[in-house]
Amino acid sequence: MAQEDSFHIYPIAESAITIEYGKGVSIQAHQKLLQLQQIFHLDQFHGFLDTTITYNSLTVFFNPAQLFSEGQHSPLAFVHEEILSRLPLTSGHNKIPLAEAGNHLIPVCYEGQMAPDLEVVAGFHHTEPASIIEAHCSQDWYVFMIGFNPGFAYMGLLPDSLATPRKASPALKVPAGSVGIAGQQTGIYPNSSPGGWQIIGRTPLSVFNRSDQNPCLFKPGDRVRFTPIDSPTFLYLNQHENP
Amino acid sequence: MKILKTGISTIQDLGRFGHRNQGIPTSGCMDTLAYGLGNLLVGNDEGAASLELSSGAFSASFNHTSLVALTGKGYEGFISGRPVSFWQPFLVKEGEFLQLFPKEVGFSYLAIHGGIRTNPQFNSRATHLPSRIGGLNGNALQPGDHLPVSRFPDEKGQHIMNYLSQVSGQVRLSPAITPDYSNQVIRYFPGPEYDWFTEQSRLLLESTDFHLSTTSNRMGFRLQGPQLQRERSVELLSQPVLPGTMQVSPDGQILLLMADAQTTGGYPRIGQVVVVDIPLAAQKTPGSSIVFKKISLREAEALLIKREKQLLQLKRDYYLYFS
Numbered sequence: 190m191a192q193e194d195s196f197h198i199y200p201i202a203e204s205a206i207t208i209e210y211g212k213g214v215s216i217q218a219h220q221k222l223l224q225l226q227q228i229f230h231l232d233q234f235h236g237f238l239d240t241t242i243t244y245n246s247l248t249v250f251f252n253p254a255q256l257f258s259e260g261q262h263s264p265l266a267f268v269h270e271e272i273l274s275r276l277p278l279t280s281g282h283n284k285i286p287l288a289e290a291g292n293h294l295i296p297v298c299y300e301g302q303m304a305p306d307l308e309v310v311a312g313f314h315h316t317e318p319a320s321i322i323e324a325h326c327s328q329d330w331y332v333f334m335i336g337f338n339p340g341f342a343y344m345g346l347l348p349d350s351l352a353t354p355r356k357a358s359p360a361l362k363v364p365a366g367s368v369g370i371a372g373q374q375t376g377i378y379p380n381s382s383p384g385g386w387q388i389i390g391r392t393p394l395s396v397f398n399r400s401d402q403n404p405c406l407f408k409p410g411d412r413v414r415f416t417p418i419d420s421p422t423f424l425y426l427n428q429h430e431n432p
Numbered sequence: 433m434k435i436l437k438t439g440i441s442t443i444q445d446l447g448r449f450g451h452r453n454q455g456i457p458t459s460g461c462m463d464t465l466a467y468g469l470g471n472l473l474v475g476n477d478e479g480a481a482s483l484e485l486s487s488g489a490f491s492a493s494f495n496h497t498s499l500v501a502l503t504g505k506g507y508e509g510f511i512s513g514r515p516v517s518f519w520q521p522f523l524v525k526e527g528e529f530l531q532l533f534p535k536e537v538g539f540s541y542l543a544i545h546g547g548i549r550t551n552p553q554f555n556s557r558a559t560h561l562p563s564r565i566g567g568l569n570g571n572a573l574q575p576g577d578h579l580p581v582s583r584f585p586d587e588k589g590q591h592i593m594n595y596l597s598q599v600s601g602q603v604r605l606s607p608a609i610t611p612d613y614s615n616q617v618i619r620y621f622p623g624p625e626y627d628w629f630t631e632q633s634r635l636l637l638e639s640t641d642f643h644l645s646t647t648s649n650r651m652g653f654r655l656q657g658p659q660l661q662r663e664r665s666v667e668l669l670s671q672p673v674l675p676g677t678m679q680v681s682p683d684g685q686i687l688l689l690m691a692d693a694q695t696t697g698g699y700p701r702i703g704q705v706v707v708v709d710i711p712l713a714a715q716k717t718p719g720s721s722i723v724f725k726k727i728s729l730r731e732a733e734a735l736l737i738k739r740e741k742q743l744l745q746l747k748r749d750y751y752l753y754f755s
Binding site for chain 1: 449450451452453454455456457553554563564565570623624667669670671672674676677694695696697701704706707729732733736737740741744
């Protein structure tokens with residue numbers, strides 16, 4: 190089937206199989222993976238546990254012990270079949286519509302100590318900080334994945350005029366809400382942590398709240414637009430415990 | 433159960449699924465085999481929450497007679513001063529104290545009939561300390577904590593308790609089924625980026641001793657060994673990682689991910705430790721050596737099936753013994 194040719198399926202553990210789709214990274218290919226992800230969560234096979242979506246892959250996690258106790262002598266082979274049977278549902282007349290994506294307007298203060306690496310990023314592109322801010326706020330960014338830390342959204346893809354390499358050595362402490370750039374990606378640190386991204390601003394919004402039933406502000410497939418605010422507005426809107 | 437004294441002890445279960453796409457790690461117990469055998473011994477369902485002890489002396493009091501088991505490595509146990517063996521069920525009577533003292537590095541499990549009944553957070557009771565999720569308000573245990581447990585044993589639990597209340601009522605797991613923590617060999621199968629490494633590095637992986645560094649924790653173990661060189665130098669797009677994943681950091685050293693592993697990582701994955709050997713790896717002492725042995729994923733799955741068969745048989749025999 191031509192359909193399956195563009196999918197590359199391989200196990201990464203006794204309990205996990207990865208499905209890679211397409212070459213390189215594109216929003217279009219990622220939407221296909223999101224569709225597949227939705228299918229796995231809506232139509233769960235026996236032993237299904239979870240998925241992890243990344244830029245170019247979807248990984249299905251399952252419980253091999255449970256599958257064995259239900260009579261499956263090769264849980265990997267069983268899940269591989271379950272995956273193959275769901276691939277046709279991502280295209281043509283079988284296609285299941287995607288759940289609605291979120292659109293977020295995120296205020297960011299690009300000033301002073303909240304933007305420690307803004308000058309570096311501007312310098313890298315031989316331009317002024319103001320044009321970096323303008324470019325960062327000029328279009329919607331697509332949320333490809335959430336990983337690294339709870340709630341850390343990887344967004345992109347940044348044009349060459351914004352893309353900047355990571356720092357040579359990571360900062361020991363990046364404050365919660367920090368907005369950074371790493372290569373073609375931009376993202377927000379949900380909590381204070383060490384980090385290697387170039388920090389160009391800070392949002393007063395909390396993007397991950399462990400006490401919430403739905404702890405993450407973003408989900409893969411959402412779109413995010415940044416908008417600049419000044420530091421008095423930041424303080425007024427601040428939701429972080431330790432500003 | 434009231435905690436009187438504790439070092440680093442957390443509530444753990446089989447981990448948290450359904451929230452990986454929010455970046456929330458699976459977490460859960462480090463030594464799944466010791467944890468699972470503990471639950472089996474006290475007549476629990478798979479996945480009942482237990483205590484994982486990793487450092488410091490521990491003591492707790494019980495306000496009603498409880499069916500308890502100790503499994504894993506690193507501690508020795510006493511009930512009100514009397515030594516008590518690991519890998520067997522026993523009763524702690526109302527008003528008695530259970531004390532555990534560390535004797536070496538390792539993770540020990542305290543399983544109690546009915547399980548620890550704290551409120552699950554995101555489908556699990558497992559404590560993930562870095563993000564303060566699960567457990568009791570996301571924290572490790574503190575002296576003075578009261579842990580909710582069931583006062584009323586189910587039928588299985590009652591049978592075991594009746595047996596243990598007899599004068600000579602003792603039963604212990606055969607050493608044939610309990611883990612051999614002295615085993616140095618850890619088996620793995622090649623990871624998705626195995627071919628990114630030079631042939632020499634791939635050979636070194638199998639022919640050299642690796643040492644566990646002292647900066648190891650529940651997130652992962654940093655191994656010290658020969659520098660593993662890459663043939664391909666492209667950057668990896670972040671990909672999923674899980675307990676047992678052998679990542680190679682830019683300095684050429686192996687990071688062996690453990691229970692608190694993050695959900696995704698950007699370092700190439702040279703291998704994946706076979707699931708039945710993760711408990712042995714988890715119980716390694718800093719400084720001790722690991723020898724990696726390559727097998728195929730097919731063989732790894734066969735080992736898992738073999739172990740599950742043994743455990744199902746053991747469960748059947750064990751409960752039959754008391755009924």
